[in-house]
């Protein structure tokens with residue numbers, strides 16, 4: 011083959027893992043190599059040549075001692091599948107396999123060696139150990155497992171069988187070895203460098219999922235419907251199931267830092283969602299760490315790339331919490347540079363609402379207060395009035411969810427209002443009294459020169475809904491009259507247009523009805539108008555919505571991500587149990603669940619630590635955190651979550667006494683990576699750490715005693731509060747990448763598992779040991 015001129019060089023998924031384990035100078039040389047290769051693979055110094063016995067696999071010189079292994083996928087498309095020491099490349103060339111998966115149509119590369127040989131190799135070897143050498147004459151794909159890979163009762167996958175594994179997408183050549191797997195250890199060795207599909211399927215089966223579940227949740231979403239031409243690498247390269255970096259960028263990112271992988275290797279399920287065209291609003295749900303934010307960011311980039319250049323920001327990227335906005339901006343910058351960021355309005359939803367009311371010169375100089383401050387105001391007012399029929403929390407929620415939530419402006423409107431999910435039934439007379447109290451309350455806020463964020467959102471939604479109505483009316487007239495039709499006094503309508511071409515929402519489960527009304531009014535109803543990602547299991551602000559009733563119709567355009575990239579299998583399993591038997595909605599009057607939620611990462615099990623007194627608990631916290639720091643130093647990435655602000659303060663004081671620096675997680679994400687991050691549970695939304703300790707997980711604190719008291723008085727509200735408290739704990743627990751510890755003093759929270767097997771007593775401290783540390787192979 012003769013090659014001339016420019017080429018594309020992409021990196022195959024998992025090759026980055028092997029390359030990162032190479033000596034630093036070699037990695038440096040790869041950057042230079044890939045640049046020269048792209049310029050012209052035929053450059054003599056690259057010594058680009060086909061490997062004997064292979065049609066499409068080539069080697070090229072990286073340094074005098076290292077060779078790149080490159081797959082030619084057709085035309086000028088090349089894929090870097092690995093880098094090996096020169097003396098290891100040219101012998102036994104048939105151990106390299108480049109192939110196309112028959113189920114997914116993805117390109118896969120493997121280096122296989124007998125497991126006896128791999129024991130003698132350095133731990134970072136990139137080869138996949140197989141149970142026994144294959145017979146020389148073995149065809150590339152075999153219908154059944156050979157006799158030397160016994161299908162014995164000890165085999166972990168005996169119940170699935172070779173045919174079952176094949177159907178699920180396990181790489182053909184690895185099926186005999188998979189059938190011989192009899193322990194977690196051999197499984198982990200087999201999958202370390204196996205193609206990702208094989209890894210996902212085998213781990214899910216090992217975690218106890220049945221054939222049908224795996225087929226439905228893992229295989230079907232990425233399987234290709236048509237028969238796969240296993241010789242057409244060009245077609246395979248274009249399939250979402252082939253995980254490669256983009257043609258010209260990112261290779262360096264992926265090699266340098268495993269935490270940059272998100273920029274480079276989207277999972278096929280993620281990639282599909284990013285690039286699809288939707289006939290209207292679309293929703294992506296999925297458990298914590300499944301890459302919803304990553305998909306939202308890639309989606310923003312994709313949408314911007316489809317738009318012609320414009321002076322204004324045509325895409326809105328928004329979310330609920332302030333500290334996440336900074337993170338979104340940072341990540342978008344990493345993904346697409348300043349040029350991309352300049353084209354996107356990245357703002358949290360309440361700030362957007364404030365901007366709108368300010369621009370509309372509404373609200374004057376009123377100061378904003380949050381829900382908690384508003385509830386305090388309710389409390390003060392009720393005390394002053396001597397009103398005891400209702401408590402402040404109830405009235406605050408009624409005002410927020412029913413009145414502001416549905417944009418109700420009149421007493422009669424309130425009499426007709428739906429109160430779905432609000433619990434306690436109320437009579438007409440009671441509604442009349444509540445309306446009176448609400449009017450008093452809003453006057454009171456007015457007099458004090460304050461208003462709540464919800465009031466601001468509702469006002470902004472009204473402003474934008476009026477604007478949208480004018481735009482639509484204008485359009486209708488234009489259509490009717492075939493030209494711009496503007497009456498004299500309607501000149502102000504001229505030039506009116508929707509604020510954005512596309513809107514992307516992260517953490518969508520926390521937005522209120524007024525927020526959705528606002529967003530709906532800021533983008534025209536058309537293809538790809540609104541893309542939202544969220545998980546109702548993580549809803550912590552009590553904003554229940556029915557999206558279709560707010561004009562955001564996602565029916566038929568909902569998808570779910572199921573593979574967690576953050577949390578280990580151990581943490582994920584325990585965290586799911588924190589959710590109990592509650593049921594969860596999909597933001598649209600249907601139910602949602604976490605079926606298929608899984609991980610391929612491994613770490614220590616969740617650890618529970620019981621202390622006798624609060625003092626002892628603080629000692630335990632300091633001891634565990636010190637242990638992580640001793641072991642990992644500044645890389646420890648430790649966070650402590652506590653239920654209350656006062657406990658956050660106590661933890662920080664205790665850490666200081668133990669010689670540990672800490673920072674509080676506030677409304678700006680804490681930046682100092684060498685310090686321990688400490689914050690209330692609410693602050694943990696959207697963040698992630700290697701090590702997380704949740705303190706104060708005691709009965710009466712999680713959930714609060716006030717919630718428990720609602721049990722008989724208002725069962726529906728009780729359920730809802732309980733659910734919120736479980737979600738809060740779930741959110742904090744799923745921030746942990748490598749290790750999670752939950753501590754308490756006194757009686758444990760009823761949300762924690764009741765079996766005491768994994769509970770250690772904090773007394774004596776000696777029980778807090780190496781089980782808190784991740785095995786070295788935990789990540790990547």
Ligand SMILES: Nc1ncnc2c1ncn2[C@@H]1O[C@H](COP(=O)(O)OP(=O)(O)OP(=O)(O)O)[C@@H](O)[C@H]1O
Pocket residue numbers: 269271272273275276277280296297298299300301302303304305545548574575576695696697698744
């Ligand atoms: N395709 C990918 N490859 C590598 N890493 C990924 C990928 N997708 C996501 N991640 C990583 O997984 C972690 C979780 O991703 P992300 O924050 O997008 O999840 P999420 O679903 O939004 O989580 P949560 O609901 O808990 O906020 C991040 O560290 C991210 O970089």
